[in-house]
Amino acid sequence: MNEFKSTLGHIPFESVTRIMDGAKLILQQEDGIVQDAFLILTAPLRGFEKLVIGKDPLFTIKAVMRICGVCHVAHANATAEAIESAVGLFPPRNALLVRELLGLVNRIQTHILPMVSTDMIVEERRSRLVSLIKLYGKVSDYLLKLGGGVTHPPYLTIGGISKVPKWSVLNHLKAKLPKIEEKWEEIKGVLLDEDNLTEIADELRTKIVRNEFLASNLFFGDKYKVSFKGIRTIPYWEYREEPGELVNEATVMVAFYKGKVVEVGPRARLMLFTPFRGVSLFGLYTARILEIDLAFKRIKEILSEINTKAPFRRQNMIFGSGKGIGVYEAPRGTLFHYVKLDGEGKISRLKIISPTMFNIPVIENAVKGLTVEAAEVAVKLFDPCIPCTTHVENVQKN
Amino acid sequence: MIGLASDNLLGTVFGVYLARAKDEEIRRRKVASGGAVTALLTYALEKGIVDGVVAAKRTKGLEGQAVVAHNKKELLEAAGNKWSIVPFATRMKAKIEEENLKKVALVCLPCQAQFFAQMRDFPLLESDFGERIKYIVSLFCMGTFAFNAFLNYLRMKYNIKAEQIRDIHLKKDFLEIVYNGTKLDLPIEEVYSYLQTGCLVCTDYTGIWSDISAGFVESEPGWTVLMARNPKAEELIKSAEKEGYLELKEGSHVVGEILKKAREKLARAQQNMSYLL
Amino acid sequence: MEKLKVLHVDIGSCEGCNVSILRALPKIQEFVDLDMKYLAKKTCARDKYDMVIITGGVCMNEPHIIEKVKSLREKTSTIVAFGSCATFGGILRFCRGGQEPRPDHRNFQPINSVVKVDYSIPGCPPTPQMVQSFFKFFVAGDKKRLKLFKVYADIKKLSGFDLIDDIVLTGLCIGCGACELSCPTQAIEMIDRRPNLIAEKCIRCGTCYVRCPRASQMLSMGGRK
Numbered sequence A: 001m002n003e004f005k006s007t008l009g010h011i012p013f014e015s016v017t018r019i020m021d022g023a024k025l026i027l028q029q030e031d032g033i034v035q036d037a038f039l040i041l042t043a044p045l046r047g048f049e050k051l052v053i054g055k056d057p058l059f060t061i062k063a064v065m066r067i068c069g070v071c072h073v074a075h076a077n078a079t080a081e082a083i084e085s086a087v088g089l090f091p092p093r094n095a096l097l098v099r100e101l102l103g104l105v106n107r108i109q110t111h112i113l114p115m116v117s118t119d120m121i122v123e124e125r126r127s128r129l130v131s132l133i134k135l136y137g138k139v140s141d142y143l144l145k146l147g148g149g150v151t152h153p154p155y156l157t158i159g160g161i162s163k164v165p166k167w168s169v170l171n172h173l174k175a176k177l178p179k180i181e182e183k184w185e186e187i188k189g190v191l192l193d194e195d196n197l198t199e200i201a202d203e204l205r206t207k208i209v210r211n212e213f214l215a216s217n218l219f220f221g222d223k224y225k226v227s228f229k230g231i232r233t234i235p236y237w238e239y240r241e242e243p244g245e246l247v248n249e250a251t252v253m254v255a256f257y258k259g260k261v262v263e264v265g266p267r268a269r270l271m272l273f274t275p276f277r278g279v280s281l282f283g284l285y286t287a288r289i290l291e292i293d294l295a296f297k298r299i300k301e302i303l304s305e306i307n308t309k310a311p312f313r314r315q316n317m318i319f320g321s322g323k324g325i326g327v328y329e330a331p332r333g334t335l336f337h338y339v340k341l342d343g344e345g346k347i348s349r350l351k352i353i354s355p356t357m358f359n360i361p362v363i364e365n366a367v368k369g370l371t372v373e374a375a376e377v378a379v380k381l382f383d384p385c386i387p388c389t390t391h392v393e394n395v396q397k398n
Numbered sequence B: 001m002i003g004l005a006s007d008n009l010l011g012t013v014f015g016v017y018l019a020r021a022k023d024e025e026i027r028r029r030k031v032a033s034g035g036a037v038t039a040l041l042t043y044a045l046e047k048g049i050v051d052g053v054v055a056a057k058r059t060k061g062l063e064g065q066a067v068v069a070h071n072k073k074e075l076l077e078a079a080g081n082k083w084s085i086v087p088f089a090t091r092m093k094a095k096i097e098e099e100n101l102k103k104v105a106l107v108c109l110p111c112q113a114q115f116f117a118q119m120r121d122f123p124l125l126e127s128d129f130g131e132r133i134k135y136i137v138s139l140f141c142m143g144t145f146a147f148n149a150f151l152n153y154l155r156m157k158y159n160i161k162a163e164q165i166r167d168i169h170l171k172k173d174f175l176e177i178v179y180n181g182t183k184l185d186l187p188i189e190e191v192y193s194y195l196q197t198g199c200l201v202c203t204d205y206t207g208i209w210s211d212i213s214a215g216f217v218e219s220e221p222g223w224t225v226l227m228a229r230n231p232k233a234e235e236l237i238k239s240a241e242k243e244g245y246l247e248l249k250e251g252s253h254v255v256g257e258i259l260k261k262a263r264e265k266l267a268r269a270q271q272n273m274s275y276l277l
Numbered sequence C: 001m002e003k004l005k006v007l008h009v010d011i012g013s014c015e016g017c018n019v020s021i022l023r024a025l026p027k028i029q030e031f032v033d034l035d036m037k038y039l040a041k042k043t044c045a046r047d048k049y050d051m052v053i054i055t056g057g058v059c060m061n062e063p064h065i066i067e068k069v070k071s072l073r074e075k076t077s078t079i080v081a082f083g084s085c086a087t088f089g090g091i092l093r094f095c096r097g098g099q100e101p102r103p104d105h106r107n108f109q110p111i112n113s114v115v116k117v118d119y120s121i122p123g124c125p126p127t128p129q130m131v132q133s134f135f136k137f138f139v140a141g142d143k144k145r146l147k148l149f150k151v152y153a154d155i156k157k158l159s160g161f162d163l164i165d166d167i168v169l170t171g172l173c174i175g176c177g178a179c180e181l182s183c184p185t186q187a188i189e190m191i192d193r194r195p196n197l198i199a200e201k202c203i204r205c206g207t208c209y210v211r212c213p214r215a216s217q218m219l220s221m222g223g224r225k
Ligand SMILES: Cc1cc2nc3c(=O)[nH]c(=O)nc-3n(C[C@H](O)[C@H](O)[C@H](O)COP(=O)(O)OP(=O)(O)OC[C@H]3O[C@@H](n4cnc5c(N)ncnc54)[C@H](O)[C@@H]3O)c2cc1C
Pocket: B030, B031, B032, B033, B034, B035, B036, B037, B038, B039, B055, B056, B057, B064, B078, B079, B080, B081, B082, B083, B084, B085, B086, B107, B108, B109, B139, B140, B141, B142, B143, B144, B170, B214, B215, B216, B217, B224, B225
């Protein structure tokens, strides 16, 4: 590691951010400009793909939710779809609606967290972002009432939704929505007001990054639009072999789609399915805001489509051998679950491709040429989903 | 092995009173002792201090079911003792949510009081409803029956059938079984083995986790002992008196009697633990 | 009054627990000065803290994590294990390694397998309100209420299976239904007044056990598991 001199100086993150222990962002800089970047995730690997082997589908869905306490619904939805298609189960329409709704609520929650990250907002206005945490609480109620829990919602299960929501509860949630949206409109004003934005925001605006995008759907996910076979994954240390001391501790795989680096996530979805054109890195920020808007609209539609008189879960489920794929548009991008069940209906294989696996190379490329300060912010805007680092190791070229 | 601390058996005690309902109608009903619990809760309901009372109503036989009472009439229907644990928890949650109650009082046994108070103090789950529980009233408790077994015993030994039993009262140290217009007194000792095993290792007589504990003592028949465990509870009892719902007298002289019972229960628990576990 | 100086450290949770702590922040700010990597703090590097809260379980195959946890013990007189992964192992109890790219990450243990823990707060995840209550009682020095959490701090494993073994199969269950109500995965169903564990749904969070009045009374009476 001769050409690197590592200084463990802390570069503070002036914010609430999900980037924390368990990963290192290493920026190699010259005169304050980033030349190269390593995003090395080192969080211990709990190995969910292995721990479900031999287990029942009902356990599997409870387990995969616990991969992530931020986007639990995404894993539940993907695994449910994969297992159901493996055994030829079709959940009733209500179940699909509730799953989509819970997913969108979860998307709003997840998008809020990096927004609370105040890097984009000038110091004097940051206090106004506390209302984002309150908004988080307000939307959480939808998960609690319809999913049975704010985190790892238990009613999400194989075959549908295990508890039928009461008509009165649904009505109550419907009635509350406009107020919550109003709050969001207010906060959105603060988030987008030019006067509130920092210089870093300006720098990100000038940085155009053109990537290949991958997304399957604007809201839920559509496995027929993407190809699971087209994905290849390799360990991080095969993707970047040098310097060994640095990359060898990585605990993550990197994914490519049809041989290419692809960006997944809010911006990819909007680019592919709406007229949105946020080509600069600032577009990552606006895309998230726009997605929250769209999520609220769709939630309203779904609430009026749920029919409490119709079933929410399939009866007489029979589990046996089969394989299936589930694709869900998680908050941070396209999520794939592939399962194989054995003759007893137990899991014999699970493969998960999570959005950050696609985005790691994208992130490393995108920050080149930015100032160190802007690079950190840019990484957070991509919102890598594996716990990441707060301290940036500031590596200078000798 | 489980060792038991014998200190502080009664928990925090703020004030002890002997109380009974002023309302004749309540006293005439088959209340358990002085009807104070029913009267106190009637007060809380009628003054809007709580918007619902969760209590146990007798269903078939001697068992109970959790119900929400909104007024005196419904409370009266639930007065008196049910001799089994009424599995409250899940049903109560559904009830509270359905009716969107914001401040409930609940009557339960010490073990349940412990659960609810722990839920209120330590909301581990988002789906908890502890913040909606305003008062926890715990009845003193010497145990609940494993009902099938107890009824079967009555049938085999005394030829009393379940459907003939009208009521069971706890008196001094015997149970009075009212059936077919007659009565049978059963010494507590005789029926101990029909208590739930879990009750035999239970160490809490008064309900130390409650806001208010209620029971009776032999020396003051016709009165209910009320123990207030915090200022909030004290205030409720005092104002129920002021508003004419409760007749109240100072009760610190009966603490010794309660303590004696509590010690007995603890001793029983210790003894049973030593051979059960 | 001086604020309590608290450090939060995550050693590999799913972040559900962290979000709970974060969400409690507006309510505890008043009396707690929290250093958390999420927050706008220059450093998380005091020498001493009044309390360190740890989320996630210890990966026993990563010596640096074990070292880190041990070094935290030096920094404070009070370690709080927060969430089921940190207290009893939770879902981590099922980990068995073998997954690329780090098949060597095989074994995860609760914090108290590595260092002495002072308070354990189980839950998957415990709620923000729980964080709030805990600090309230801690600051007030309410020993009676904190006692249970102290008792759990010495227990390494607690789950629905233990509840069945210790309380139900021994006949001590009184049929109150508290466990059914408290299970975050609906793994417990009351059948004829006794809980039935749906084994495949249990993720070993321990919530049912700590909520069972029979179990918690015995534990808080000084019983040991
Ligand atoms: C199983 C059991 C054992 C008891 N053991 C003792 C004892 O050993 N020593 C003692 O001093 N007192 C004991 N009591 C309490 C005592 O019998 C009276 O309930 C108490 O004195 C209150 O009297 P009251 O007239 O004021 O109650 P009331 O005005 O009649 O009100 C009683 C209230 O309790 C509710 N209730 C009754 N049974 C249950 C139940 N199983 N679960 C939940 N709520 C219920 C009723 O719905 C009613 O609201 C016991 C009670 C029960 C149910």
